[in-house]
Amino acid sequence: MELISPTEFARQKVQSVQEYTLLSVQSVANLFRKPFYFADMVQQSDLIGVGSLPIVVLTGFFTGAVLALQTANTLQRFGSITLIGQLVSTSMVRELGPVLTSLMVAGRNSSGMASELGSMIVTEQIDAMRALGTDPMKKLVAPRLAATVFMLFFLTIISDFVGLAGGLMVSKLFLSLDARQYWNNAWQALVFQDVFMGLVKPVFFGFIIATIGCYYGMTARGGTQGVGRATTQAVVAASVLILVTDFFVTKLLISVLSYK
Amino acid sequence: MSTPAPPSDSVARPPEQPSPAAMVFDDVYLSFQENEVLRGVSFQLPYGETKALFGVAGSGKSTILKLALGLLQADSGRITVLGSEVTSMRELDLFPLRAHLGMVFQESALFDSLTVRENVAFRLIEEHGIYDDDIDQRVREALRFVELEHTLDLFPSELSGGMRRRVAIARAIITQPELLLYDSPTAGLDPVTSNTIVELLVKQRDVYKSSSLLVTHRLQDAFTMATHQFDPRTNQLRAMPRGQYCDVPMSFLILRDGKVIFDGDVHQLAHSRDEYIREYIS
Numbered sequence: 117m118e119l120i121s122p123t124e125f126a127r128q129k130v131q132s133v134q135e136y137t138l139l140s141v142q143s144v145a146n147l148f149r150k151p152f153y154f155a156d157m158v159q160q161s162d163l164i165g166v167g168s169l170p171i172v173v174l175t176g177f178f179t180g181a182v183l184a185l186q187t188a189n190t191l192q193r194f195g196s197i198t199l200i201g202q203l204v205s206t207s208m209v210r211e212l213g214p215v216l217t218s219l220m221v222a223g224r225n226s227s228g229m230a231s232e233l234g235s236m237i238v239t240e241q242i243d244a245m246r247a248l249g250t251d252p253m254k255k256l257v258a259p260r261l262a263a264t265v266f267m268l269f270f271l272t273i274i275s276d277f278v279g280l281a282g283g284l285m286v287s288k289l290f291l292s293l294d295a296r297q298y299w300n301n302a303w304q305a306l307v308f309q310d311v312f313m314g315l316v317k318p319v320f321f322g323f324i325i326a327t328i329g330c331y332y333g334m335t336a337r338g339g340t341q342g343v344g345r346a347t348t349q350a351v352v353a354a355s356v357l358i359l360v361t362d363f364f365v366t367k368l369l370i371s372v373l374s375y376k
Numbered sequence: 377m378s379t380p381a382p383p384s385d386s387v388a389r390p391p392e393q394p395s396p397a398a399m400v401f402d403d404v405y406l407s408f409q410e411n412e413v414l415r416g417v418s419f420q421l422p423y424g425e426t427k428a429l430f431g432v433a434g435s436g437k438s439t440i441l442k443l444a445l446g447l448l449q450a451d452s453g454r455i456t457v458l459g460s461e462v463t464s465m466r467e468l469d470l471f472p473l474r475a476h477l478g479m480v481f482q483e484s485a486l487f488d489s490l491t492v493r494e495n496v497a498f499r500l501i502e503e504h505g506i507y508d509d510d511i512d513q514r515v516r517e518a519l520r521f522v523e524l525e526h527t528l529d530l531f532p533s534e535l536s537g538g539m540r541r542r543v544a545i546a547r548a549i550i551t552q553p554e555l556l557l558y559d560s561p562t563a564g565l566d567p568v569t570s571n572t573i574v575e576l577l578v579k580q581r582d583v584y585k586s587s588s589l590l591v592t593h594r595l596q597d598a599f600t601m602a603t604h605q606f607d608p609r610t611n612q613l614r615a616m617p618r619g620q621y622c623d624v625p626m627s628f629l630i631l632r633d634g635k636v637i638f639d640g641d642v643h644q645l646a647h648s649r650d651e652y653i654r655e656y657i658s
Contacts, residue, residue, distance in 0.1 A: 151502075236487075244485035247445050248499045248547075249474040251467075 135335065139257065140327045146251075146258040156259035164225050164260075165267030169274070171220050176275030179212050180204055180282030188291050197291065201301030204283035209306060209314040213276040215362055218321035221268055222354040226329035229260055230350035233333025234343035242334070257330045265322035272318040309373045313366070320365055321358050328354040397456075398423045398555050398587035399444055404453030406439060413439055415634035416453070421555075424625050426581050426588045428598035430656065431631035437591040438482065440631075441557045444589065445479060446470040458554055475499070478548030482559040484540040486532040486547070492519070493528045496547045518546040522576060538569035545576055549584075556580065556588040562597050574600050575613055581625065582606040595657060602626040602642040630656065 120128075183204050191197045233256060236242045245252050280302055287293040332350035336342045399421040406414040413436040421427050429437050442448045443455055446462045455463045460473050486495050494501070496518055500511045519525045522542040532540055541561055548556060558577065562570040574597045580586055582605050592598055602624055604613040616624060628645045630638040630653060638645065638653055648654060 151505075239488070240481050240483060240485040241487055243442070243447050244479070244481055244487070246447055246471075247474055247477070247479040247481075248502070249471045250498075250502050251471060 132335075136327070136331045139253075139331050139334065140323075142253050143257045143261045143327060143330070146254045147262055149254070151254065153255055153259045156255065157262050160259045160263035161267050163228075164221070164263050165271060168221050168224055168267070168271060171224065172217050172271045172275050173278050175216050175220050176208070176213065176278040177282040179216055180208055180279030180284075181286045182282075183207055183212070183279075184283040184286035185290070188286070197293065198297060198301060200283065200287055200291070200293065201280075201298040201303075202305035205280055205302035205305050206310055208276050208279035208283075209310050211314075211362075211366075213279055214272050214314055214317035214321060215358065217272045217275040218268060218318060218325065218358045219355055221264070221271065222321075222325045222328075222358060223351055225264065226325050226332075226350040226354040227347045229326065229329030230332040230336070231343055231347045233330060234336030234346045237334065237336050238339055238343060252334075257326075257334070260330055261323065261326040264326035265319055268318040268322035268325070269315065272314065276314065309369075312373065313369050316369065317362065317365055320361055324357050324361060325354050328357065397421055398425075398458060399589065400454070400456040401440070401443075402454040402456075404443065404455060405451045406436070406443065406448065407451055413634055414443075414450075417631070417634070417636055418453075419629055419636055419639050421587055421589055422625075423554075423587050424581075424585045425627060426577070426590060426601060426625060427627045427629055428601070429589060429591045429629050429631065430593070430595070430598070433593075435631040436634055437631060438559050441479065441559055441589060441591060444555075444557060445474060445477060475503075475551065476554050478551075478553040478556040480541070480544045480548050480556070480558045480561050482563060484532070484537075484544040486540055486543060488532050490531075491528070492524070492530050492532070492535070492543050495532065495543060496550055498547065499551055514550060515546075518550040519543075521549065521579075522546045523572075538565050538573070541565065541569075541573060542576070545573070545580075549580060549586075552584055552586070554587065556586050558588060558590045558592075560591055560593065562592065562594055570594065570597060571600075575606075577601060578604060578613055579606045583608065598626075598628065599642065602628075 184200055187203055188197065188200060191200055191203070233242070236245075236256075242252050242256075245255065280299075283302070284295060284298050287298045288295050329350050332346040332353070336346035338345070397420040401417050401419050404414055404417045405412070417436070417440065419427075429440065431437050439448060443450055444457055444462070446465060446467070450463055453463065454461060457473065458476055462470065462473070465473070486492075487498065490498070493512075493515055494507075497507055497511050497515045500514060501507055504511065515528070516525055519528065522545050524539060524542050524546065527535060527539065527543070532543070535543065545561065561577065562573050565573070577588070577590065578601055581588060581601075590598070590601075600613070604615055605624060606612075607614040624642075627641050628638065629636060632652060637650065638648060640648075645653070645657065648657075
């Protein structure tokens with residue numbers, strides 16, 4: 117492995133941040149500039165949204181189920197087992213639904229975007245697109261960004277619901293709780309701030325998944341090995357950034373919404 | 377043999393500027409980190425002429441094509457293409473200009489997720505938004521020009537290397553651009569397929585009078601182009617008598633160590649006294 121000086125290392129990192137910021141700003145601006153690639157957006161929505169549905173449903177369902185299973189013992193000790201619906205719903209809607217859905221979609225789609233765009237870079241298809249008078253930032257990046265943000269929003273809602281269903285299954289089958297009581301408890305526990313927080317997060321996370329995937333794809337160098345490296349880096353960077361952003365967005369929303 | 381339709385009127389025209397040549401490189405320098413690739417390259421490509429660009433591997437031939445398209449930015453110097461100075465244009469402003477240029481990449485660079493039909497129609501679909509009967513007709517004509525009409529619904533991975541190169545030519549010429557850039561279109565192909573492609577390039581030059589810059593390692597291809605013209609009656613190449621070579625709009629340019637060491641016609645090349653050039657063409 118080639119050793120580089122700390123100055124050069126720092127310069128490369130700063131340049132990467134600069135390039136990522138530029139790509140992010142351009143891709144948002146391109147959403148409002150003609151031409152609009154509506155067909156590409158629909159195609160990407162199908163690939164990202166519908167394609168991710170099975171893993172999101174499975175993740176959400178079993179997360180809700182295991183949450184109920186893990187907390188049942190503690191709640192029982194305090195005689196509050198009936199609050200299990202409240203615990204599952206607030207945990208899923210505020211935190212686990214958005215974060216786990218985003219991590220699953222990041223694993224599937226950030227890597228997919230990085231490998232697809234990276235392959236197009238190394239085989240000169242992106243250059244060919246530019247040579248044919250089409251802006252790849254508009255044709256390839258903007259539809260992926262719009263589709264990811266849009267579909268992640270709905271995937272999170274689905275994940276929240278199936279998570280509640282998972283909790284219900286455990287409550288009914290293993291804890292012998294009344295299903296109606298579970299639902300009432302889960303539903304009434306939710307306040308506007310919970311739902312708002314749970315639906316704002318996927319917008320940020322969708323933006324991160326798409327821009328990170330596209331950034332690593334569009335900057336891939338060094339043939340097939342470079343594409344493989346870009347794919348791995350995209351998943352790692354998107355996952356870490358989602359968790360870091362989650363902390364700051366949560367902190368911000370708690371302050372803004374005067375919410376505890 | 378049927379030929380592609382003329383360019384669509386809906387395509388944005390490049391700025392109307394008096395220009396002596398389709399392409400002008402004026403003292404162009406380019407480096408990649410420590411590696412100086414071009415060191416003061418200057419040449420002109422007159423309208424209607426084909427210029428063959430030679431040089432050893434890594435001498436900057438493909439780089440010149442990418443600079444002309446604005447895919448790379450020169451460190452210094454001026455590059456003018458169809459009257460527009462690409463060295464001072466932003467990426468967004470380059471897209472309308474590129475609609476008047478055609479490029480055939482060395483490895484074809486076909487979009488592997490699209491069929492041959494969609495690849496060839498790409499530029500027209502981008503302009504019109506949908507694939508209609510008019511576009512279908514022009515795609516068929518362009519593919520007929522390269523004799524690949526039967527491959528419409530195949531994917532690039534299902535084609536041979538020579539067929540991919542011919543589809544790339546069809547994609548480049550479908551709007552009949554004023555300037556064509558070919559990056560080693562015959563590299564790695566068998567002699568029969570190479571001859572077919574050379575014939576297509578000559579036909580494009582002589583029938584449509586397009587200007588073109590051809591990067592190649594194969595001297596015999598360039599000499600064939602310099603000594604033959606396309607005969608539309610027989611649909612074949614016709615060898616020109618020795619004294620009429622100067623009637624063929626073809627010139628040669630040789631790069632060495634990032635500089636132009638020869639720029640002239642086939643007659644001047646054959647009589648060059650430069651030792652490097654004599655060794656190169658021998």
